[in-house]
Structure formats: C-alpha cells, structure tokens
Amino acid sequence: WVPWSERLRPGDMGPGDLLPTEAEDLRLEPGWSGEDEPPPNSVVSDELAELADAEDAELTDRPVAATSRGSIAAVAEELGTRRARVLSRYGLYEAADRWDEAFGPKTPMAQAAPATCVSCAFLIPMAGSLKQAFGVCANEFGPADGHVVSLAYGCGGHSEAAVMPKPVRPADHALDTMRVDAYALRPERGEGSVPAEPDGASEDLGHS
Incomplete structure (x- = not known):
C-alpha cells in the first residue's frame, strides 16, 4: 500500500480537489507572524513617533502636521508578504530544478534554437530571487x-x-505619359507592296 501523497502526480488535481500540505513541509517556512502594532524599539512605534513629534515641535515654531506612520502589518499587506507560510529556499531550488528540466538549456528544443530567451522580446521578467534565471514566455506560437x-x-x-x-518597392513606370504619340488608323496611299491603282500588266494577268 502506497500513501496517497506518494501516489499523487503533477496534473492529477481536478476542479474541487483539495491538496493539504504537511505541517513540516520542507518546501515551506513560516512567514511574517507579528502583531499589528510594532515592537517598542521599532522605528515606527508609537513611543518613538511621539518623541519625534515632540523634538520637531521644539525645533520649529510652526505647527507640525501630524504624520501617519504605517504599521509593519500594513506594509507587509501591501507588499504581499503577510502570509502564514512562504516558500523556503529548498522549495525555491526544487521549483527551479523542475522548471529547468522542462524548459531549460538541455532540452532538444533549446539545443536547436538560434538564440536564448535572455535576448527574446517575448520574455516577461520575473520578480524575486529567481528573476536572474527564469522568466515567462509570452509567444503564443x-x-x-x-x-x-x-x-x-x-x-x-x-x-x-x-x-x-x-516588401520590395516596385520600380517606377518607364512609360512617358506626358507625351502623345500619333498612330494612323488607316495606311496612307502609296504605302505597302500592293499599288493602290492597278496597272495594265496586272489586268492582263487577271489581277484586279
């Protein structure tokens, strides 16, 4: 008997399926789990904020506008790092090896390619620590x-x-369309091999 976690293969998950992760999954590590309020010795703590405002008030006679200092949680929420667990270094290496095996330099397609993706305009750069080695292809063909x-x-x-x-630009027309050449519709008299008026010798021979 083989556990289901060892029988599962990429692509087996369908719509509605749930894939639980183990609590000690090596691919994951704890993310930021602090409280909304920063610690007392933080540069954004309320105590230091009040002290800074008091010192600013002593150094200037003009009223100082109250500044709102965001908490660590708000900054983490904005940066997208406020998660219970994040990808560990082992998880990054495992994903990089998997991607490199599928679309890496050792594949037959890459061996026969005229150039690499680093100079291709269809490559979308990635963010994070893997941006120096990977990107996303955007060429639909x-x-x-x-x-x-x-x-x-x-x-x-x-x-x-x-x-x-x-496309090659065609050459300009060589015909001169600014000048008109006159052509006679009927030949003039006296031209050609047959005379216009028959002579006596031709009548004797039966020519008309």
Missing part, C-alpha cells in the same frame, strides 16, 4: 507560451531569429 522558462532556454520562435524582410 512558441512551445512554452505561458510557462516559466530558463533564460538559457530557446526555441525557433525567438523574436530576432528570423525577421521578415520589408
């Missing part, structure tokens, strides 16, 4: 569209691999 790719990956859809040349 590429094999990795919408996937995380290594900067050393590449494919035939590179933006600078085969730039289509501009």
